[in-house]
Amino acid sequence: MQPRDIAPHEILLPVKPAFIVFTLIAALMINLLPWSGLFLALKPDFVALAVLYWCIQQPRKVGFAAAWLMGLMMDVADGSLFGQHALAYSVLAFTGIVLHRRVQMFTMKDQVLHVIPILLLNDLVVLAVRTLAGADFPGFSYFVGSVIAGAMWPVLCFLLRLPQQPKSPQT
């Protein structure tokens, strides 16, 4: 029986560490853009998305240390409780690293179905921390950003793999 829905495996060039650092900083900067109003409510967490991408694609290169440090930076930039994003991104890195073989096996559509729950878990950790610290539930729109982030996963995969495409042989 022919197995169906298995992602075609391409052979890619090794990723450059500088490129990983660049994408993480770029994600942080997109998060730091002056978002407001509806855009702010619907904004996906780009840093979470970038950390998750690298944890799934390159678990040997990007791991807990990077995720945790990015979390600290987000906490300061947000002016939120110190350590809430660090905790959430650590959980994110853990799920990414544990599931990376599994997620890579699937086609893009099924990868999205993996990524959305992982990002929602990330939101839940932040929500749990803030609820313990005494905040109110901010409404279900809080989770919309993660669903949008999941929808952006194929685009992200395409863009971040561009520098790794092997050069086509000269004919």
Added chain:
Amino acid sequence: MEHTPPPFFIRGPTPFVRLLLCSLLSVALLISDARYKYLDGVRQGVAIVVYPLQRLAGAPGAMLGRIGEFFVTQSALRTENARFSEQLLQNALTVQKYKALAAENAHLRDLLAARQRFPESTVVAEVLYTGRDPFTRKVIVDKGAQQDIKTGRPVIDQIGLIGQVTRVYPWLAEITLITDREQAVPVQNLRNGLRAVLGGTGNDGQLELKFIPLNADFQNGDELVTSGIDGVYPSGLPVAVVSGVERNAAYLFARITCKPVAGVASHGQVLILNREMKVPERPVEEEKPLRPKKSRRGS
């Protein structure tokens, strides 16, 4: 014979152990920040690292704005100019009256030997972005410790009070808006002088008067101004208008909702009042005579 695996197989602790380590570190940070406020120095340090990134992220938008300003038509400028001079004339009348009243007030206060109101200096600050934390209502402005901003300073716009400076970084300051759930403003009803505490609800455009008895005289449309008894906000700044009064005998307190008068959620420029309030010292509490301890055991 001793056999060690080649370095390729050495991967360090398992992901689960690493997760535990990171979580413990994060929880330690969380507790020391939320509970003991130990980490302000660390926060300042990381803020200095993040600051250039923030400015860089905002740069394209700011540049577009400047380019847009360059292409304003002359007619738009002329109408705006005409509107401003008209407004200036109208305001001049108020200012003249105010000057006379202020002089008279100072004179009367002299006669009564009452405390003079302190002159205020203000700093104009531009709002860089709204806080991204969905659990709080905050904005970040472009003036900070370098411009002598201190925590606790009231912040207003051209209509009324919008919030208070709650955290100061070297070049940025964080303003907690009055709509934040943790923010409370002591106010006074302009119509009858009743004092109350106005708290945020966490929703934009909604405030709530707290702990008001059912029979208190608050009506729809009442204007609330700061009462100035807290030593933080100067008295007389417009804050909110009562928009709904609900008296239900089943509850202890009336439910009074208000709308902020200032553009709390929509402003480009704000004014930070830099004033030193000299509050008289609190009276020393009298030593209470020690009561004999009740014995736990029943006699």
